[in-house]
Amino acid sequence: MIRIRSLGFGYPGNAFRLDIPAFEVQQGEKLAVIGPSGSGKTTLLNLVSGIITPNAGDVQVADTAVSTLSDAGRRDFRIRNIGFVFQDFELLDYLNVLDNILHPYRITGALRLDGTVRARAAELAGQMAIGDKLKRRTNDLSQGEKQRVAICRALLPRPRLLLADEATGNLDPRNKAHILDLLFDNVDSHGATLLAVTHDHELLPRFDRVVDFAEFQSGAAA
């Protein structure tokens, strides 16, 4: 599903540099990425999703060379294939919970908003235990509830690849397990791939594979 070769990336004017000689994730695999803060885990997710492009090397997702696509091409590819749960949720405070979940449908032409989508959004919210908060503003939600809204938004278009940046970071242990169950169920139900950045070592045994980014940076992971 994901294939990275000879990737090099650095932010302009910043000493940080990410070099990945080789990295692969199989279709349907649930992969956890761990590592110290600042090691480039979030940068990897941004590179895979095409939000940023590498300075060197090649990023392929579902046999598409994402890094060679135009801005519009990468955007279109991202909308159609990738769901992203951002570390800081990236929710809009002026929209209520339901509107935040449906927001990608309103701002992109590639997704079509209809009754089925609305019904699925309500169903997903119910599964995430926020079904009774659809009309609430996100400012009125707890951190855990915000995270669930972000997860619903990422899962709604049934992406082939789900990128999760600390998706369970703000949840209590019981909710963590529950949310992870839901994430896994949703990913499994339509054969998607999960690439999750996490600091939560308790959850690691539930993933198919774990990549330690510190180790990975030495060029060992593949």
Next chain:
Amino acid sequence: MIDSLYVAWRYVTFNWARSLTLIACVTLIAVLPLSLELLLDESERQLLARAETTPLIVGAKGSSLDLTMNSLYFGDTVPELISMAAVERVSETDLALPIPLSVRFQARGFRVVGTNLDYFDYRGLRIAEGRNLGLLGDCVLGARAAAELGLAPGDSLLSSPETLFDLAGVYPLKMRVAGVLAPTQSADDLAVFVDVKTAWVIQGLVHGHQDLRDVTDPTLVMDRSDGTVTATAKLAQYTEISPENIDSFHFHGSAADYPITSVIAVPRDEKAAAILRGRYVSVDAEAETQQILVPGEVIQDLLENIFRIKSVLDAVIVVVGTATVLALTLVFALSLRLRQREMQTNFKLGCSRATIARLLGAEIVIILTASALLTGLLLAMVTHYDEPLVRALFIH
């Protein structure tokens, strides 16, 4: 576009204080010049229509504008008074029909206009209810005055005292509403018409009281000599004219000396008008105490001044408007910088730059649409109330 408008609407309503401020600024920029234009158009219409149908006004020397505004629109500023002899002076020339006007008192906020029946014929005023002036103490109400006072023929109306603490001043007179005029869309609609003699009763120059010959109370009589009885201040005057006491109302002195504010002179033709005007251009200008005016000319002068002021106001509005538009643009540009994170979120979720521009455009459309609606509403209100506004701004 619907989705963009929906998201933009959510943003605008969430940030309601900022949005209302923007709407208020845009509305003000639009409303100020447009309402000014409307008011000036209405003032021009009102002022000219009335002035052009009034050929000549005779009054005391002084402010021609005050005299015109008082005689035509029953304005608040009362010109220096002249006497009824001015009516006789016009009449003796046989060049014009003189119509006396005494526009000085008020009744519950509406101007009391003392005149004679010629005024009604001259202005083409039609009685819609009741009858015309017939007896001393009768009044005929303009259509709006009647509606706003809630009065109909048979009701009574009290004139307003000039000052509350002036014991020697004007006391209220209870007038009978004899009739109500049909609407004319002019100053006549807001007037309370009385016979000029009734105006003098209000002023206290014509009065009625108990017959002093029958008075037995010694405190009411100051002196009895040579068949003349002098009353004390204790003798009460009638404040209502009724069939029982109407015969007791009487003049002191010659009616020719009684005051009026002006005379409308309706000349037979243009030649008569020119000759009549010439009669007031005396060789000894200082000896002449009266002036004769062509109201149209006075109003034209006034309008020229108003439009001169308007052109200055227009320039000020353009400068203020430009500054406001620049300030709004700056506010918008700064808000874009504050909203970088939100735009970044939209971008990460797959939003193109064009869509982000469309979202911002939709916000502008909503703000402008709300401003346009508010502007329309305010202008409709200005249009609805333009007549009283014009009176308050330009005639009062």
